[in-house]
Amino acid sequence: MSDPVSTTLPETEQADKEFLDDVIAGLHRQPKQLAPKYFYDEQGSRYFDQICQLEEYYPYRTELELLPRVAKELNDYFHQQTSDGIHVIEFGAGSLHKIKPLLEHVEQIDEFTAIDISGAHLQSACAELKNYFPELTIHGVEADFTRPFPLKAEGRVHLGFFPGSTIGNLAPAEAVEFLANARQTLGEGSYMLLGVDTKKDEQLLHQAYNDSAGVTAKFNKNVLVRINRELGADFDLDGFRHEAWYNDAKGRVEMHLRSVREQRVTLGTQVFDFAKDETIHTENSYKYHPHEFEDLAAKAGWHAEKWWLADNQMFSVTLLRSDQ
Ligand code: AVJ
Numbered sequence: 001m002s003d004p005v006s007t008t009l010p011e012t013e014q015a016d017k018e019f020l021d022d023v024i025a026g027l028h029r030q031p032k033q034l035a036p037k038y039f040y041d042e043q044g045s046r047y048f049d050q051i052c053q054l055e056e057y058y059p060y061r062t063e064l065e066l067l068p069r070v071a072k073e074l075n076d077y078f079h080q081q082t083s084d085g086i087h088v089i090e091f092g093a094g095s096l097h098k099i100k101p102l103l104e105h106v107e108q109i110d111e112f113t114a115i116d117i118s119g120a121h122l123q124s125a126c127a128e129l130k131n132y133f134p135e136l137t138i139h140g141v142e143a144d145f146t147r148p149f150p151l152k153a154e155g156r157v158h159l160g161f162f163p164g165s166t167i168g169n170l171a172p173a174e175a176v177e178f179l180a181n182a183r184q185t186l187g188e189g190s191y192m193l194l195g196v197d198t199k200k201d202e203q204l205l206h207q208a209y210n211d212s213a214g215v216t217a218k219f220n221k222n223v224l225v226r227i228n229r230e231l232g233a234d235f236d237l238d239g240f241r242h243e244a245w246y247n248d249a250k251g252r253v254e255m256h257l258r259s260v261r262e263q264r265v266t267l268g269t270q271v272f273d274f275a276k277d278e279t280i281h282t283e284n285s286y287k288y289h290p291h292e293f294e295d296l297a298a299k300a301g302w303h304a305e306k307w308w309l310a311d312n313q314m315f316s317v318t319l320l321r322s323d324q
Pocket of ligand 1: 051059164165166168169208209216283284285
């Protein structure tokens with residue numbers, strides 16, 4: 001039997017209900033947690049773009065500098081592999097800056113599908129991309145890319161694109177599940193290109209997630225702003241402070257919002273009590289050595305065909321090919 005909720009609610013109402021259900025469930029957990037995908041409303045996507053311009057946030061710029069080299073080598077590689085057109089499918093596409101080097105250098109790409117959870121942001125980004133690449137067929141899809149989705153078009157090469165180390169938001173087991181789903185979606189003989197942040201000096205990681213201008217703090221707190229505005233909660237924004245640190249045992253940066261005092265937050269009929277210093281865990285950002293990532297991808301039926309490391313070793317890009 002089909003779920004009456006998913007069939008009767010329009011898509012945005014459905015998304016609101018999921019947001020509400022997730023927030024309630026997450027805040028009832030111990031420790032309290034919220035999923036990082038909820039940072040990205042329009043304002044959150046803007047904060048993230050600001051983070052990418054910060055001196056301290058090395059991942060964005062390091063990857064962007066590495067991608068032209070990757071793209072030139074990919075162009076040679078694909079010419080050797082196939083004469084078919086390539087359809088690139090980007091997961092969590094954001095502002096569409098990362099796809100440009102690929103479109104500039106990989107000549108066989110003639111179709112591009114961008115999937116992102118922030119629909120309005122995506123539409124304007126797609127329109128802008130069309131100005132740069134008028135020949136390219138572009139589709140913008142507002143969706144949660146962690147779910148499987150249908151892709152048509154036979155006789156073409158599917159290249160999944162997942163830059164920015166967004167895969168780092170997933171715990172290793174979830175990352176394997178995502179990669180296995182992506183392999184299903186993309187189909188037999190497909191490829192996937194991923195940007196993956198590397199393990200590095202703890203001090204550099206700390207600075208990247210605790211910038212001096214406080215943009216990351218605003219980005220982190222934006223999830224509470226959303227919960228207040230969209231779900232009618234009464235979070236006191238000054239009652240929580242941004243924290244981020246590297247958890248060496250788990251190989252991840254964690255972001256939290258720490259309650260500065262004992263307090264109660266209400267959301268409709270729900271009540272959430274916070275002890276002083278209790279945190280809401282809002283994000284994990286896993287870091288991998290290229291070989292660690294290769295092993296993880298292998299568990300999802302992919303093998304690493306090639307990988308690239310930035311000159312300063314601060315970021316990596318891996319090309320996966322689905323196992324036969
Ligand atoms: C978009 C998930 C790659 O983990 O570095 C930036 C998000 N969080 N600053 C990351 C983020 C805090 C970012 N990813």
